[in-house]
Amino acid sequence: MAAVEKRFGATDGHIRMPEGSLHYMFGFVDITGLPEEEIFGCRGKAQLLGPLLEAKVGDEVYLTLTNLGMPGRPDLDDSHTIHWHGFPNQIPLWDGVPEASLAIPVGRDFVYYYKPLHPGTYMYHCHFEPVEHIQMGMVGPLLVRPADFDPDIPAFKTAYGNGTGTEFDREYFVFLTELDAKAHHQIAIVQEYDWSEFQPDYWMINGRAYPDTINETNGSVFPNQPYHARIRANSGERILLRFVNLGYQQHAIQILGIPLSVIAQDAQRPIGIHGENLSYRKNVIYIAAGQTIDALFTAPAPGKYPLFNRNCHKNINAGTAPGGMVSEADIFAGTLPPQPGPGQ
């Protein structure tokens, strides 16, 4: 049990799609530990996805949200919140729904407190005018480790605890969102958007569209899109995929040649009333908006295995294939060093 102190800024920025187009966005940026005088410099540096929020069962998470304002839209004084999607028995104060508690205006801070009691894969997002703020990019991955998690002991490096059959060697998020370029453009130029016209141009995994999904460089190339979506493993290793859908559509993801064992949905293991393990195998993960699914696979023979959306019309960038929700699982013959952290 530990205290996890984090501070996220809410601001705006730009993301890049593979053919070079830039899109105005809102999002979060990690400002944990930054001196106050440096925080102002993070305005306009929102990232997609937002920073990973990671905790262990029993931890006490103090998450400060600071509204840094929108330098790209100085007229826009929207408030922001953080909603931990799927937190059981939450109280409204920390639930982040402005209509049911409070939101954070420009220039203010607010401390959310979470003591997670259930391991699993979750998501967080802003709930202020959520149709706009989620589409604009205010989303992030969230995982809770089981209380007995120990990355140095294989039997305790698990998704749901020792003895649950959820041991893994490496873990990756497959975090699904869409981008409607017209919506982003309208908001950038201070125009209304009719959200019933929502129609994506790009489909992303971990905030990027193919082929950027498999580009492991970051920094200079993708200053605001820190997470690639290339799954790498040594043959024979157990790989945990944490699927999250925070888009507005239903998606069907498969890795050709690699069946998946579904070990949890919405952070709930499929177990019977008498404790029976009801995990099951699937080739395609069908996932609706606001759901999470955890799946395991054992890395097969070395080679590249394509990962894509079986709703094939989403494997494009602004109409051109290949693109969109495509990535790959790259399997090595034992040459990969251990994974330093999720998705790396």
Next chain:
Amino acid sequence: MATRNINLWAADGYISMPDGFSVYIWGFAPSAGARAQLPAPRIVVNQGDDVKITLVNGLPEATSIVFPGQDNVTVDDGTGPRPVGPRFDGSGNLISLTDFADYPGNPDGNPTVITYSFTAFRPGTYILESGTNPHKQVHMGLYGALVVRPADYDPGVPSRKTAYGENTGTEFDREYLLVVSEIDPELHRAVRLGQPYRIRGYKPRYWTMNGRAAPDTMFPDSAGYLPNQPYSSMIMLEKDEKVLIRYVGAGIENHPLHPHGNHTRVVALDGHLLQNGPYNLSYKRFTVLAEAGQTYDQIYTWSGIGYDQTHPIPTTVPNPRNLAVGDAGWTMWSGSPYLGEKKDIPVGVTSFNELGEYHFMLHSHEEPQITNWGEFPGGMMTMIAVYPEGTLGNAGTLE
């Protein structure tokens, strides 16, 4: 076992959206000469009841009702009961999924009043909807829900106040029915004006719970200003109570419904208890995809994690004047972190909080669906309100 005689009049009418838009509908009316309502009048019967539903057609085309999940449905158009079946035209093309009541003045002289009968043989939540031109008539509003209580149902005995019978793990304290759908106003307008009905261009602009879009979803049953949308979608419970929430997917699309505050436990699908012999197959979810034509029975509860004035939260609540409360001009918040406590709300904000209850949103996570023609807030959204123990009275009864 009783005989339940129910009359439904297929009629037209108008419903009202929160942005002021009026939508022309076809639907079921509860009495002769009344306008259609959305959804159909609720039908709640007991397992074993003989249910007789008489359909009186007042629409300009034939219409019917299908009862997915009911066995041995018969129809009587005045010549005696016979099993229902699909209807075909002279060339063998399907023209109706079931026997229909023809429209008044039809040249064939077919009956315009027919009676469907069945024995409600198993408990559960079921959809009922038009089986004639369903791509048009269901979307126009000819849909509703049927609830069958288990044979041993006894609201006075907690172990028998259940969705599926004693010892099925489906006990509840209160229950709510949410029939969800979408509205493409262009299609409704085309029907009103007698223009071609082009479902190929289907583009919903409103998303509804019990025929209303938010914030109307949170208004009470039988609100006077919503005369043809009588059903609230506000879910109210006391702390630690079990609430049975019945979803019915009456639209064309599937909707991922996400309740804040807790997971739900899904206990039945399409009126089938999730039970296989001795094995309870129920499961918990924080988002349930309510799919078209299907029903989902779930138990929701909220117990909290122990905060009250004597076990205070570990953070300080800032002065709400320094934060944003009620951006829309209204709030459901009490101003306090604690259940049952009301504190000040900034001046100029209307609080709909009654007793310091907690509000948790329940909404479609396809977020464009929580707008009214693109404007947030709206659409397929409501609140779950958790009240302090002993304060709620008898909210949450279905009759």
